[in-house]
Amino acid sequence: MSKIKLTIDSQLIEVEQGVTILDAAKMINVNIPTLCHHEDLCVSGNCRVCVVEVAGRERLEASCATPAEEGMDILTNSAKIRNARKDVVSLLVSEHNTQCTTCYRNTNCELQDLAAEYNVDGDKYMSVLKPNIEIDKSSWSIEKDDSKCIRCQRCVRTCAELQHVNALTASHKGHEMKISTFMDLPFNEVVCTNCGQCVNHCPTGALTERRYFDNVWEAIGDPDKHVVMNTAPSVRVALGEMLGFEVGTRVTGKMVTAMRKMGADSILDTDFSADLTIIEEGNELLTRLKKALVDGDTSVKLPMITSCSPGWVKFIEHMFPEHLGHLSTCKSPQQMFGALTKTYYAEQKGLDPKDIVSVAIMPCAAKKYEANRPEMNDSGYRDIDAGLTTREFGLMIKQAGLDFKNLEDSDFDSIMGESSGAGVIFGATGGVMEAALRTAYAVVTGRDVPFENLNITAVRGTEGIRNASIKIEDCLPEWNFLEGVDLNVAVAHGLKNARIIMDEVAAGKSNYHFIEVMGCPGGCIGGGGQPIPTNAEIRAKRIEAIYEEDMSKPIRKSHENPEIVKIYKEFLGEPLGEKSHHLLHTHYRKRNRY
Amino acid sequence: MLEVANIIEAKIEQYGRERQALIPILQGIIADKNFIAKDDMVLIAKELDISAADVYGTASFFSFIEDERKGKYVIRVCKSITCDMKNRRGILASLEKELRIKLGETTHDNLFTLHDVNCIGLCDQGPAMLINDEPYTHLTVEKIPIILREKRNQKN
Numbered sequence: 001m002s003k004i005k006l007t008i009d010s011q012l013i014e015v016e017q018g019v020t021i022l023d024a025a026k027m028i029n030v031n032i033p034t035l036c037h038h039e040d041l042c043v044s045g046n047c048r049v050c051v052v053e054v055a056g057r058e059r060l061e062a063s064c065a066t067p068a069e070e071g072m073d074i075l076t077n078s079a080k081i082r083n084a085r086k087d088v089v090s091l092l093v094s095e096h097n098t099q100c101t102t103c104y105r106n107t108n109c110e111l112q113d114l115a116a117e118y119n120v121d122g123d124k125y126m127s128v129l130k131p132n133i134e135i136d137k138s139s140w141s142i143e144k145d146d147s148k149c150i151r152c153q154r155c156v157r158t159c160a161e162l163q164h165v166n167a168l169t170a171s172h173k174g175h176e177m178k179i180s181t182f183m184d185l186p187f188n189e190v191v192c193t194n195c196g197q198c199v200n201h202c203p204t205g206a207l208t209e210r211r212y213f214d215n216v217w218e219a220i221g222d223p224d225k226h227v228v229m230n231t232a233p234s235v236r237v238a239l240g241e242m243l244g245f246e247v248g249t250r251v252t253g254k255m256v257t258a259m260r261k262m263g264a265d266s267i268l269d270t271d272f273s274a275d276l277t278i279i280e281e282g283n284e285l286l287t288r289l290k291k292a293l294v295d296g297d298t299s300v301k302l303p304m305i306t307s308c309s310p311g312w313v314k315f316i317e318h319m320f321p322e323h324l325g326h327l328s329t330c331k332s333p334q335q336m337f338g339a340l341t342k343t344y345y346a347e348q349k350g351l352d353p354k355d356i357v358s359v360a361i362m363p364c365a366a367k368k369y370e371a372n373r374p375e376m377n378d379s380g381y382r383d384i385d386a387g388l389t390t391r392e393f394g395l396m397i398k399q400a401g402l403d404f405k406n407l408e409d410s411d412f413d414s415i416m417g418e419s420s421g422a423g424v425i426f427g428a429t430g431g432v433m434e435a436a437l438r439t440a441y442a443v444v445t446g447r448d449v450p451f452e453n454l455n456i457t458a459v460r461g462t463e464g465i466r467n468a469s470i471k472i473e474d475c476l477p478e479w480n481f482l483e484g485v486d487l488n489v490a491v492a493h494g495l496k497n498a499r500i501i502m503d504e505v506a507a508g509k510s511n512y513h514f515i516e517v518m519g520c521p522g523g524c525i526g527g528g529g530q531p532i533p534t535n536a537e538i539r540a541k542r543i544e545a546i547y548e549e550d551m552s553k554p555i556r557k558s559h560e561n562p563e564i565v566k567i568y569k570e571f572l573g574e575p576l577g578e579k580s581h582h583l584l585h586t587h588y589r590k591r592n593r594y
Numbered sequence: 595m596l597e598v599a600n601i602i603e604a605k606i607e608q609y610g611r612e613r614q615a616l617i618p619i620l621q622g623i624i625a626d627k628n629f630i631a632k633d634d635m636v637l638i639a640k641e642l643d644i645s646a647a648d649v650y651g652t653a654s655f656f657s658f659i660e661d662e663r664k665g666k667y668v669i670r671v672c673k674s675i676t677c678d679m680k681n682r683r684g685i686l687a688s689l690e691k692e693l694r695i696k697l698g699e700t701t702h703d704n705l706f707t708l709h710d711v712n713c714i715g716l717c718d719q720g721p722a723m724l725i726n727d728e729p730y731t732h733l734t735v736e737k738i739p740i741i742l743r744e745k746r747n748q749k750n
Contacts (some may be wrong), residue, residue: 079631165645166644166647166648167643167645167647169647169650169651170651171650171651171654171655172654172655173655180647180650180651180654181647182635182645182646182649182650183632183635183646183650183661184646184650190647191645191646191647369649375597540647593640593645594636594640594645
């Protein structure tokens with residue numbers, strides 16, 4: 001690519017041809033404000049906050065949408081520019097519900113920040129906020145409040161480009177333009193997967209997760225309730241961002257202490273049930289392979305696809321309802337955890353399950369929906385009572401008045417608090433695959449996977465779809481049928497990539513045995529419930545932290561987790577056994593595609 | 595009347611099974627039925643392999659593509675400044691009185707629907723309105739009952 005030279009604020013720089021003015025400015029640390037722009041998404045150029053002056057041009061140019069050109073002389077801060085930006089922000093504010101003190105995004109809102117930066121006062125334009133806007137609270141996961149929408153369409157682009165779901169669209173035009181679902185139906189009646197990526201990409205409080213933390217506080221305050229909290233792997237590598245730590249800091253120990261100080265009765269780890277998922281799912285895969293390869297059973301569906309990600313599960317239910325047989329029947333770690341909390345845990349601790357309140361802290365918006373799926377009550381009770389996002393949890397820590405930065409570290413409680421490194425890496429794309437391979441390979445051959453330090457780097461990374469092939473050699477006698485088999489696996493993250501993989505499966509052209517799909521870009525570390533902002537750089541740092549956490553664990557394989565060994569011995573019996581079948585496995589339903 | 599599925603099929607044959615066939619399909623259905631039902635939008639989405647929300651977003655952008663059942667005759671009274679200065683409010687009041695409906699409503703016999711519309715390019719002949727695709731210009735309050743009677747008599 002050829003290089004071009006241009007001047008930004010009197011500074012001469014050289015950039016690749018095709019780079020936008022916004023990105024060129026970033027390279028020399030000139031910060032141009034943006035609103036409709038997001039690194040994850042295509043250029044939209046609809047808000048005009050990022051305007052700059054180009055010498056010789058009368059009109060101001062939107063820097064996010066204008067490529068830098070040879071010899072351009074650009075100003076990013078002049079009276080004309082400041083006036084224009086202030087006008088843009090003032091007009092947006094004039095249509096906005098400015099009850100900031102009552103907004104969930106208060107102090108973490110891009111419009112609020114810009115209004116402050118440009119000192120927008122209420123005198124310039126009178127409020128033309130439409131009256132009587134109703135908040136859509138129909139979904140278990142997501143709330144939509146049009147009174148806070150600035151119509152930047154980040155959510156529409158997110159749903160289309162990252163997720164290929166297209167549940168959202170811009171409807172009508174002019175001052176009546178709004179962000180709508182199909183026919184403006186409530187969220188719970190459309191193809192929304194509840195992934196929450198729109199929430200994570202919304203600059204204001206227009207799209208938020210439905211909050212349940214007040215119910216959790218209530219349960220904590222109730223002396224008759226036994227509150228069990230469990231946290232997903234990717235919460236511990238992102239929570240710190242909300243509480244004064246650098247991106248990519250692991251705060252596991254402080255997080256556990258915080259929960260204890262908040263008053264939870266038992267602090268347990270979803271990583272435990274991630275390990276359990278590996279045992280069940282690994283055995284399910286081996287069983288399917290045996291049926292297909294040895295018994296010649298043609299009804300067995302291969303490739304088998306993971307089912308940990310509830311956004312992905314709802315996606316396949318909507319988009320590929322004919323192919324649900326490919327999904328592993330394993331519940332997600334959250335739901336396994338819930339079902340065991342009110343059976344095994346209650347039994348071991350001598351508690352009445354009706355007094356237990358199980359709270360899952362998740363990087364996810366769809367987990368709220370999953371917890372409320374009608375079938376998720378195999379314990380005889382609601383398996384998970386409340387699903388909170390990392391963001392809600394961070395807020396609770398602030399509410400509790402804890403000095404998080406200076407909390408001492410502590411360990412999870414027992415039982416169901418022990419985990420292996422394999423359970424931890426569930427949080428990153430490729431992690432479930434790697435964890436499954438560590439265990440499956442060991443079960444079949446009696447040896448460790450042939451990778452240095454057990455790190456199966458072939459399935460790691462951020463490429464949208466990755467694949468690997470592992471040759472199985474020198475099997476233990478009972479797995480002889482796998483001798484010499486090349487186990488073909490694939491990993492996809494973000495529902496856009498899930499659709500590509502599923503199109504192959506639907507066409508009968510997939511030669512994989514096992515596929516991991518995560519609904520969100522980057523896997524759970526980039527989940528819809530994670531701290532805002534989330535972008536490629538932040539996702540990469542969280543992933544790095546996840547693998548550090550894995551390396552820090554003395555046990556790195558799920559089947560070697562002593563609590564896993566114990567639960568099979570004392571409670572479950574054997575993998576895929578009757579109890580497992582009842583508590584840890586589930587079924588799926590066909591849903592309307594439109 | 596044609597089956598919606600047949601209209602879609604014909605347009606796809608003409609324009610291809612691509613997104614760009616969407617507007618011709620919408621227009622084709624409107625020409626025959628004067629509104630597009632929810633189920634028909636789903637059908638279009640299915641045929642073009644796009645999301646139903648996309649179809650709705652596009653359909654709702656255009657004032658002349660309705661998503662609710664309308665009367666046989668859709669009256670659209672111009673609401674722009676020039677017509678306003680030439681007594682479009684009087685025209686509208688007269689229409690409401692004669693039809694016994696309010697703006698946005700449809701008569702019980704499903705014959706007339708009353709809408710207003712942005713400039714239709716007939717400022718020099720205002721106040722103006724459209725009945726379906728037919729323009730009516732230089733309107734007066736006295737002309738309204740006559741025009742409506744004409745339309746009623748065309749009923750069969």
